Amino acid sequence: MSTVSKLCDHEARFWHHLQKSAVQCDLCHHYCRLRDGAPGMCRTRINKSGTLCSLNYGHPAAIALDPVEKKPLYHFMPGTLTFSIGTFGCNFRCDNCQNWEISQFPSQGSQYEQMEYTPERVVREARNAGASSVSCTYSEPTVFAEYAFDIMKLAKKAGLGTIWVSNGYMSDICMKELIPLLDAVNIDLKSVDEAFYRRICKADLAPVLKNIELFARSGVHLELSTLLIPGYSDDMSMLQRAAEFIVDAAGPRTPWHLLDFVPEISWRMQRSEATRPDLAEDAARIAKQAGLTYIYSRSHRNSHCPECGRTIIERNRYAVRCHDRNGQCPACRTVLPVRDA
Numbered sequence: 001m002s003t004v005s006k007l008c009d010h011e012a013r014f015w016h017h018l019q020k021s022a023v024q025c026d027l028c029h030h031y032c033r034l035r036d037g038a039p040g041m042c043r044t045r046i047n048k049s050g051t052l053c054s055l056n057y058g059h060p061a062a063i064a065l066d067p068v069e070k071k072p073l074y075h076f077m078p079g080t081l082t083f084s085i086g087t088f089g090c091n092f093r094c095d096n097c098q099n100w101e102i103s104q105f106p107s108q109g110s111q112y113e114q115m116e117y118t119p120e121r122v123v124r125e126a127r128n129a130g131a132s133s134v135s136c137t138y139s140e141p142t143v144f145a146e147y148a149f150d151i152m153k154l155a156k157k158a159g160l161g162t163i164w165v166s167n168g169y170m171s172d173i174c175m176k177e178l179i180p181l182l183d184a185v186n187i188d189l190k191s192v193d194e195a196f197y198r199r200i201c202k203a204d205l206a207p208v209l210k211n212i213e214l215f216a217r218s219g220v221h222l223e224l225s226t227l228l229i230p231g232y233s234d235d236m237s238m239l240q241r242a243a244e245f246i247v248d249a250a251g252p253r254t255p256w257h258l259l260d261f262v263p264e265i266s267w268r269m270q271r272s273e274a275t276r277p278d279l280a281e282d283a284a285r286i287a288k289q290a291g292l293t294y295i296y297s298r299s300h301r302n303s304h305c306p307e308c309g310r311t312i313i314e315r316n317r318y319a320v321r322c323h324d325r326n327g328q329c330p331a332c333r334t335v336l337p338v339r340d341a
Helices: 119-128 141-157 172-181 194-201 206-218 236-249 277-290
Strands: 015-017 023-025 045-048 051-054 062-067 081-086 133-136 161-166 184-188 221-228 256-260 311-316 319-322
Touching: 023 051, 051 141, 081 119, 081 141, 119 133, 119 141, 133 141, 141 161, 141 172, 172 206, 184 206, 206 221, 206 236, 221 236, 221 277, 236 277, 256 277
Parallel strands: 081 133, 133 161, 161 184, 184 221, 221 256
Antiparallel strands: 015 023, 045 051, 062 081, 311 319
16 A cells, blocks of 8 residues: 555555556445545545545544443443544435434535544543443444544553444455454444335445344444334334344344434435334334344333343433343343443
């Protein structure tokens, strides 16, 4: 790979040269081929005179101290705080996106205050804030992988857990470097319908399914989320196939979060319907029939012992009470799949 040119603030990783001054980005499954001056689909990487540059390294668009349950992660370090960070840009174009102000920046005219945060500063502020982990979230962590990896290396040295909240579209080479640095991930399984991914997300389904299987085999703590959008991702036969896929690919004890869609804050679906309470109930029933043990929704946030039914972790929104910090049922001693970093 070439040295960083004077036109490039931070050279990207995961790319190679093509003919003349063209390059190919190898970060995600879009594998964008870029002529000189062209940005990738994510708009965070650009070919500058034959060098692929990262435009968002060290420039977070959002920073917050969150309950880890907000990611959502219910079986990873429950009741702790995570230092959350995300930059602008995304490699998807989801019409339903509810963080579109930063994920679709700058092409949609949204604005944010550009900040300067070195990886060292991120980890230092995370520790000072009392966080137990650092989360790469809000937009898509894959598009700021160079920045995220440098943060995660320092976070691990500082004794902090590392988390990604992702659409799961990272390339094989990115996955190879990500997995050793990652403690927990929540993948947004938007649907198991290929047409949905192509129409709504401008992406393909197969790489997401493949990466879910890879995470499940890797030892990284895995939870999945599905946004229930009326008329788009609420078909019960599709949700049954999704539950069956999770059981087969990731295991029946993999937590599955059924999330409500809020149309008024979405990018291009403001006129769609909001999620009805009974929709999540129906989906949860199907998921249980398919063999999943831990299904969560707005009305079902607590974690129960699968053997005796006793409540082990109570959640009132983000207020959490653990009856046993290690996830063991005090009644029958069954151990829930709850993990620390």
